[in-house]
Amino acid sequence: MSKLPIDVPKEKLQQVRMDMFRKVQREKRAKKRIVSVAIASLFCLSLLFSIRVSPTIAGHVAKIPGFQAIVSAVVRDKGIKDIVDNEYYEEINVTQTKNGLSLTLQGVIADTSGFVLYYDADASFDISKLNLEEVQLFQGDEKIKGGGSFTSNQSHQTHIFSSVEYGFSEPFAYTSKDFKVVFRFYEKDMGNIEITIPFSLQNEIAKEKTITANRTVDVDGQKFTITKIRRSPLKTALDIEVDEANTMQILSLDDIAVETENGERREGIKYAMAMGRNMHDGKFTLYLQSNYFHDSDSLKILIGAVHAVPKGEDFIEVDFGTKEVLTKPDYLDWDISVTQQSVSVAAKKWDDRRRHTFLNSAVKADGTTLKYTGGSFSDDDQYLFATENFENYDGKAKIYLSYYFNPIGKNIELNIPLK
Incomplete structure (x- = not known):
């Protein structure tokens, strides 16, 4: 079996190599340990650009501390791959240590639809018994409403790498680019451990692209209308309204995806087809992998199945x-x-x-x-x-x-x- 060709953006990699060379020269007189870390980091970032067509490379990069979470995201979500390719991912790389727990905020992705923080952690104690209880995100001094979605630590884990995701049902206003994130952990012997990491965004926040669709679908007399398509770097949102005259309650649209003119398919985001509004109120939002950085004249929306039950029996x-x-x-x-x-x-x-x-x-x-x-x-x-x-x-x-x-x-x- 022949190997798949690896899509290597030569100009971008050349720039990465030149930046790395300049950084090495600039820091050569500093501590050698710092130089080696810089080389490793730049090398890993350059590899991110080719992991879409090379799962083998992705597997190797994912083993390097600090890059597992973003590499995992790139592999499973084409929209995140686009974000990395278009340099919209912001590297933070700030570490705080408390009570033997060392946590590094590796990077963030922020747009009007959501906020994702990628982090990893090590500890001087048995980290497999550590549990993440809560994450709070602040813009300036104001706490961002709505809890972040995160995964608790898995048993037998010796190194934590994960992400915290915030989704906004309405476009988020970036009144400040100064943030802080507070992680609250608990470990039976160590008790509560709280780590706070302040950071600032450098990128201009990408503006949402909105298309008024107003396309009505009639399925066996049950109607719903895709009113808007809203695209941001993190996700594509489909705003949907259900006809009040329906005799059945629509519960789900299965296997939904968007397809561009060149046939590239973007799937629904797993567990993120969460309703921005209550579906039983007749309005809801479905989220799919983003194609924000791709220009095309049209999109094809694909729906595998529509599921419904009798109204009043839902x-x-x-x-x-x-x-x-x-x-x-x-x-x-x-x-x-x-x-x-x-x-x-x-x-x-x-x-x-x-x-x-x-x-x-x-x-x-x-x-x-x-x-x-x-x-x-x-x-x-x-x-x-x-x-x-x-x-x-x-x-x-x-x-x-x-x-x-x-x-x-x-x-x-x-x-x-x-x-």
Whole structure:
């Protein structure tokens, strides 16, 4: 089998080599250790430009401390690869140490739709028992609302490399380029460890590109309209409105993607098809990998399947006080159990699809929102499992379905002009 050719941007690599040469000459009189670190860093950055077509190179680079998180992101998301290629990724490389824990903020990506921080950490103690409890991001002295999404430490891990992601349902205003991020960890023997890292952005924040689409899709009499396509470096957002006259509640659009004129496909971002607004209110937003840095006259939107259930039969009712399922639709064939502030679901697999969140929007008996705090997901050969967690509450709640496999339409294509 012949090897895939590696796409090497020669001019960019030549510039990297020249910059590296100048840096080495400039620092030659300084400590040799600093020079070696600079060489390694520049070498790794140059390799980032070729990892899209060379997974082998990506695998090697990912083993170098400080680059695992961004390399992992580039490999799984073509939009992040574009960000690195177009030098929109900002290297921070600031380290703070406290109570034996050393954390380095390696870099950030910031635009009007979101904020991603890439970091790694080492410790003088057993880091496998360290747990990340909370991350707070501040612009100036003002805390950015909405918690960042992050992954807790995995067992048996000896080195942490990960990211924290913020998504904004409305374009974020960069009133200042000065930020700080606060990481709060907990370890049984060490207790609470808080590390604060201030940093400043250097790039001009890319402006969102918005196209008014207003394309209505009719699937077996059930209609929804793609009103806008909003593109930023981190993601492409599709704003969608559902027809009030529908007799079915649309729950999900499966396998959604955009395709450019040259046939390049950008997939939905896994676990980021989160609704910018409540889908049950008739408006929601789906997020896909970005093609922000590519100019084209049109986009093709691809929808693998539309899933819907009868209107008014799109929720279950539970009592967190008695830990009971009070009501559920007749068609719902899931095994459901209620525990303290959690609802667990076991759904028989319909095919080899990925894991799903099934229930994540809820209201209390008094009509106020019951906050969703996250979930855990797994599967085996026969079932998909999900445990959805909610804020502390011991009363009755109505919890809406966010997914049920019931396709009413498949393989939909829409051509959207961009100019």
